[in-house]
Amino acid sequence: MTERPTSRLDRLQRIADHVLREGSVSAGELAQVFGVSLMTVHRDLDELERQGVVRKFRGGVSAQPSSVFESNLLYRLRTATAEKAAIARHARTMIEPGMAVMLDDSTTTLGVAELLGEVTPLTVITNFLRVINATSAQPGVRLIALGGEYYPTHDSFLGVPCIEAIESLRADVLFTSTSAASAGHAYHQEQEIVLVKRAMMRSANRKVLLIDHTKLGGTALHQLAALTDFDDVVVDGGAPADVVRALRESRVNVHVAPLHTD
Amino acid sequence: MTERPTSRLDRLQRIADHVLREGSVSAGELAQVFGVSLMTVHRDLDELERQGVVRKFRGGVSAQPSSVFESNLLYRLRTATAEKAAIARHARTMIEPGMAVMLDDSTTTLGVAELLGEVTPLTVITNFLRVINATSAQPGVRLIALGGEYYPTHDSFLGVPCIEAIESLRADVLFTSTSAASAGHAYHQEQEIVLVKRAMMRSANRKVLLIDHTKLGGTALHQLAALTDFDDVVVDGGAPADVVRALRESRVNVHVAPLHTD
DNA sequence: TAGAGATAACACACTTGTCCGTTAACTACA
DNA sequence: TGTAGTTAACGGACAAGTGTGTTATCTCTA
Numbered sequence: 001m002t003e004r005p006t007s008r009l010d011r012l013q014r015i016a017d018h019v020l021r022e023g024s025v026s027a028g029e030l031a032q033v034f035g036v037s038l039m040t041v042h043r044d045l046d047e048l049e050r051q052g053v054v055r056k057f058r059g060g061v062s063a064q065p066s067s068v069f070e071s072n073l074l075y076r077l078r079t080a081t082a083e084k085a086a087i088a089r090h091a092r093t094m095i096e097p098g099m100a101v102m103l104d105d106s107t108t109t110l111g112v113a114e115l116l117g118e119v120t121p122l123t124v125i126t127n128f129l130r131v132i133n134a135t136s137a138q139p140g141v142r143l144i145a146l147g148g149e150y151y152p153t154h155d156s157f158l159g160v161p162c163i164e165a166i167e168s169l170r171a172d173v174l175f176t177s178t179s180a181a182s183a184g185h186a187y188h189q190e191q192e193i194v195l196v197k198r199a200m201m202r203s204a205n206r207k208v209l210l211i212d213h214t215k216l217g218g219t220a221l222h223q224l225a226a227l228t229d230f231d232d233v234v235v236d237g238g239a240p241a242d243v244v245r246a247l248r249e250s251r252v253n254v255h256v257a258p259l260h261t262d
Numbered sequence: 263m264t265e266r267p268t269s270r271l272d273r274l275q276r277i278a279d280h281v282l283r284e285g286s287v288s289a290g291e292l293a294q295v296f297g298v299s300l301m302t303v304h305r306d307l308d309e310l311e312r313q314g315v316v317r318k319f320r321g322g323v324s325a326q327p328s329s330v331f332e333s334n335l336l337y338r339l340r341t342a343t344a345e346k347a348a349i350a351r352h353a354r355t356m357i358e359p360g361m362a363v364m365l366d367d368s369t370t371t372l373g374v375a376e377l378l379g380e381v382t383p384l385t386v387i388t389n390f391l392r393v394i395n396a397t398s399a400q401p402g403v404r405l406i407a408l409g410g411e412y413y414p415t416h417d418s419f420l421g422v423p424c425i426e427a428i429e430s431l432r433a434d435v436l437f438t439s440t441s442a443a444s445a446g447h448a449y450h451q452e453q454e455i456v457l458v459k460r461a462m463m464r465s466a467n468r469k470v471l472l473i474d475h476t477k478l479g480g481t482a483l484h485q486l487a488a489l490t491d492f493d494d495v496v497v498d499g500g501a502p503a504d505v506v507r508a509l510r511e512s513r514v515n516v517h518v519a520p521l522h523t524d
Numbered sequence: 525t526a527g528a529g530a531t532a533a534c535a536c537a538c539t540t541g542t543c544c545g546t547t548a549a550c551t552a553c554a
Numbered sequence: 555t556g557t558a559g560t561t562a563a564c565g566g567a568c569a570a571g572t573g574t575g576t577t578a579t580c581t582c583t584a
Contacts (some may be wrong), residue, residue: 008573027529037575042530058529058582127409129398136391136412145419147389147409147427150398157407161430165409165423270543289559299545304560320552320559 008044011036013078015044016053024062051075052153073155076107082259083212083236088112090234090257091175091210095119099172102200103131105156105193106177108210110134116141125171127157127196144169151192158192166199174204180218181211184227184250187220194222201225208232213239227252270306273298275340277306278315286324313337314415333441333451335417338369344521345474345498350374352496352519353437353472357381361434364462365393367418367455368439370472372396378403387433389419389458406431413454420454428461436466442480443473446489446512449482456484463487470494475501489514 011034018033019025031041045061048054051074054061088111095101097119103109105128113131116122120140126132127146135141148162176197180187186209188194201207209230216239227233233252235244237259247254273296280295281287293303307323310316315331316323331337350373357363359381365371367390375393378384382402388394389408397403410424438459442449448471450456463469471492478501489495495514497506499521509516 038529039531039576040574043573129394132391132412133395136414136417143412144423145407145409145412147407147419147424150394150405150407152398155398157409161406161427162409164430165427168423168426300559301546301561302544305544308561 009078012044012047015041016048016075019048019054019061020063024060026060029060072153073107079107080212080214080236083214083238084108084111086236086257086259087210087212087234088115090255091208092116092118094173094206094208094232095122097121099123100125100170102126102169102171102174102204103128104174104176104197104200105131105154106210108177108212109175112175112210125169127162129155129157154193158196162196163199166196166203169203171200171204173206173208174200175208175210176200177210178215178220178224180215180220181209181227182217182219184252186211186224186227186230187218188222188224189220191222194224197224201229206231208234210234212236213243216240216243271340274306274309277303278310278337281310281316281323282325286322288322291322333415335369335415341369342474342476342498345476345500346370346373348498348519348521349472349474349496350377352517353470354378354380356435356468356470356494357384359383361385362387362432364388364431364433364436364466365390366436366438366459366462367393367416368472370439370474371437374437374472387431389424391417391419416455420458424458425461428458428465431465433462433466435468435470436462437470437472438462439472440477440482440486442477442482443471443489444479444481446514448473448486448489448492449480450484450486451482453484456486459486463491468493470496472496474498475505478502478505 015030015034018030027038027041027045031038045054045056049056052072053064053075055064084107087108091112092115098121100123103113103124103126110128110130113124113134116124116135117138121142122140123142123144124131124135125144125146127148132143132145135143146157146162146165148157149159151158178186178188178197188197207230209227209232211233213236216235227247228251231253232255233247234255234257236257239256244254244256277292277296280292289300289303289307293300307316307318311318313336314334315326315337317326346369349370353374354377357378360383362385363378365375365386365388372390372392375386375396378386378397379400383404384402385404385406386393386397387406387408389410394405394407397405408419408424408427410419411421413420440448440450440459450459469492471489471494473495475498478497489509490513493515494517495509496517496519498519501518506516506518
């Protein structure tokens with residue numbers, strides 16, 4: 001049973017899904033299922049292990065606990081891309097030329113950063129290396145980087161130096177994202193990240209939470225903030241209507257970004 | 263008169279040299295001299311203008327004043343590469359595993375950064391985006407980025423936030439470079455950079471100046487520090503013997519890094 | 525120590541990106 | 555408004571990078 005031919009990134013994603021579904025599988029089985037050689041499977045598994053999604057052992061691989069790989073940047077970059085793009089487009093409309101915009105280290109805000117060339121001049125403040133590299137090349141964007149200790153899993157800078165840098169700045173608007181939201185609160189699984197996000201919220205006049213619908217209803221270890229602490233919450237059009245209604249009833253200012261369904 | 267075929271980077275460098283020598287030339291003349299089409303010349307000149315080396319006007323191009331393009335990163339990257347590599351190899355021997363190494367935003371220290379994989383584990387502190395990107399991928403290197411406002415001409419972060427971040431850290435060794443050294447002092451043409459370099463010197467136990475011999479004997483607008491303020495000064499083997507002797511007589515601790523002449 | 529599983533080394537196909545010239549359209553200036 | 559100078563658009567040549575399979579070598583472990 002060989003599946004349809006496709007790109008390597010697709011196959012990596014599908015192998016990851018397969019491993020997560022099965023719990024653990026052998027390399028030989030994967031080679032058969034995906035119609036590639038054993039060598040290629042091993043290379044793919046090495047890559048997924050490097051990304052922190054699976055764990056290899058002699059004879060096969062097994063899935064990592066979700067709390068580990070959900071923090072992983074490359075995994076997050078592949079997830080809910082259409083939803084994030086829709087949310088980013090909506091967030092972009094909240095930005096006026098001349099503003100100081102703060103962006104945290106999330107793949108959703110990365111989408112926002114890529115649209116910033118449209119509203120120059122602009123000041124961008126961020127601790128996310130991907131955003132730094134994306135905006136450093138853009139004319140008309142004044143970039144202020146938040147320093148700190150580099151965390152490879154997030155590709156961003158965190159820790160005390162980062163928080164101190166945030167505290168000495170003031171932004172017009174903050175775009176932030178988180179890994180889960182439910183019961184009126186936003187959650188994140190990592191202490192370091194929570195501390196930085198909270199500092200960012202204290203230093204911004206307007207606080208906007210960007211969250212795709214796949215994260216609604218979940219929780220994570222640390223409570224970040226109440227949803228009413230944000231001035232705006234942007235979700236994509238895939239969010240269930242009753243969830244949106246419930247949020248609005250609890251006085252959360254929800255925006256729904258329509259998905260481009262083509 | 264068409265010259266020998268070569269890579270584009272070579273031609274860019276030689277066009278830049280040609281323009282600097284002549285002062286100003288026409289696009290047509292350059293096309294003839296370098297044996298390429300007019301269109302290619304225009305593209306090269308656009309690139310050089312973007313880099314800040316030349317200025318275009320209708321009918322040709324003219325050179326920028328040296329004070330402008332000497333600050334330019336891409337120009338500096340192409341200059342004295344062999345000397346910088348030799349100096350970096352020598353600097354590398356001053357680093358032991360476990361150290362906290364501070365690197366400023368100069369092309370010479372970029373050479374040092376590329377060798378750091380050999381002496382892990384290591385902590386690297388820098389405000390230079392190129393070093394950040396180079397070391398963020400290296401396992402065994404703990405990276406601490408200094409934030410601040412991004413300066414495209416240097417590809418680094420400067421300003422008050424950067425200086426404050428430096429002041430709250432302490433490094434075992436600092437490698438720094440500058441644009442000129444003579445009469446017992448090091449010089450640099452930009453105020454912002456000087457302030458950051460001075461802060462770095464205050465935060466490092468051992469201060470090492472890396473300077474290739476093409477910069478010896480020059481000066482620039484701002485005085486950075488006395489050469490005796492550095493614990494070590496590393497020059498390449500191209501430095502004239504009498505200059506080295508004079509430095510030693512004024513109690514500067516000079517190291518000469520041999521050039522690999524093959 | 526034999527064999528299953530894993531890795532290293534090499535070669536090839538394919539994709540991607542870069543560089544460059546031609547042609548045509550555009551623009552500033554006399 | 556004509557013309558020299560410039561830019562935009564297209565396509566081909568080439569180099570570099572990526573992905574893959576085959577074969578050979580290595581390494582666990584039963």
